[in-house]
Amino acid sequence: MIHIHTYVTRRLLGVLAVAVLSFEATASLAQTNLRSTFPGRRIGGGTRGECTARVLAHLVPRDSVFAPGPALSVALLEGPTPTPRPLQVQFRPQGPGGTAAGPAVKRELPPSVAGVTLLQLTSFTNTQVWESSFRCDAGAQPVADDPINFVETVAPPALSLLVSEGSADDRSLQANLKKLKNLCGSQVAKAELARTFGLEDVIGADWPASLPVRCP
Numbered sequence: 001m002i003h004i005h006t007y008v009t010r011r012l013l014g015v016l017a018v019a020v021l022s023f024e025a026t027a028s029l030a031q032t033n034l035r036s037t038f039p040g041r042r043i044g045g046g047t048r049g050e051c052t053a054r055v056l057a058h059l060v061p062r063d064s065v066f067a068p069g070p071a072l073s074v075a076l077l078e079g080p081t082p083t084p085r086p087l088q089v090q091f092r093p094q095g096p097g098g099t100a101a102g103p104a105v106k107r108e109l110p111p112s113v114a115g116v117t118l119l120q121l122t123s124f125t126n127t128q129v130w131e132s133s134f135r136c137d138a139g140a141q142p143v144a145d146d147p148i149n150f151v152e153t154v155a156p157p158a159l160s161l162l163v164s165e166g167s168a169d170d171r172s173l174q175a176n177l178k179k180l181k182n183l184c185g186s187q188v189a190k191a192e193l194a195r196t197f198g199l200e201d202v203i204g205a206d207w208p209a210s211l212p213v214r215c216p
Contacts, residue, residue, distance in 0.1 A: 040064025043202065044133055044158030051136035052155035055079025056087075058132065059116070059197050060160045061173065067166035069174045072121040073181060076132055076158065077199070080207055084111035086135040089119065091162070094127045101126070108135070115212040116188065118181055126164060133157035173197075184215035 042064040043057045059075040060066035068074055078087065087109040095101035109117065133155065166174075176196050180188065187210040194203040 038063070038065055038161045040159045040161055041156065042158060042160060045155045049136070049155070050081065050083060051085050051134050054081045054085075054134060055202055056132060056134060056158050057199065057202060058130065058158045058160045059173070059177065061167075061169050062198065064160040065163060066160060066173065067163050067170040068121060068124065069166055069170065071174060071178065071181075072124055073118055073174075073177050074121065074130065074162070075116055075118045075177055075180060077116055077193075077197075077202075077211075078112060078114055079202075080114040084113060086111055087117075087132065088135050089130070089132045091121065092129045092131070093125070094129050094161070109216060112214065113212070114208060115214055116180060116193065117214045117216065118177070118184065119216075121162075124162065124164070128162045130160045130162055131157040180213055181215065183213040186213060187211060188213055 040063065042060050042062065043055070045052055045054060045056050055077065056079070057077040058064065058066075059077060066074070076087075076089075078084075088106070089109065090104045090106040092104040093101040105122070107119075136155075189210055190203050190207050193211060194200045
């Protein structure tokens, strides 16, 4: 009887192990598919309107899918503007088929000059959709003699997908974010930032030579 019980136990453990491996493989494949199908945009905003045309970029890979890793850090870039507006960010858990898997965590950051802001995720499981946009109605005063002031509307947000399965690109970016975090409260050269995160076509000559690194 003891031998039979041991055999049955081992069989059950074997079945469970196969089920776990199968689940992990399925989850990994699902996240791999998301990298090629997620309709993200790491750079938000439009082309007209002082607020909506301001550069807002997630510091993520070009496909806008990123695994934050154990540090649970993400970062975004705000471009120069004469009238900074509040920044709204939200992280929304995503379930199968793109359905919401829980309430979104929302946060509003105060108006800031051009610079980099690092955010710390409080928790992370599976996949989350990350959205960022400026609150363009904050303190906005319409200009009576401006014939195109109607274009000051809500622009598409920067949109990224955060996943748990990391790639080589993700690990490299995680290391770069760690270096940025070491600069909290100080400055980073715009040329170095553009080169590190592939934003040479975004960070222009009109930007400050150095940008503050904020870690609220």
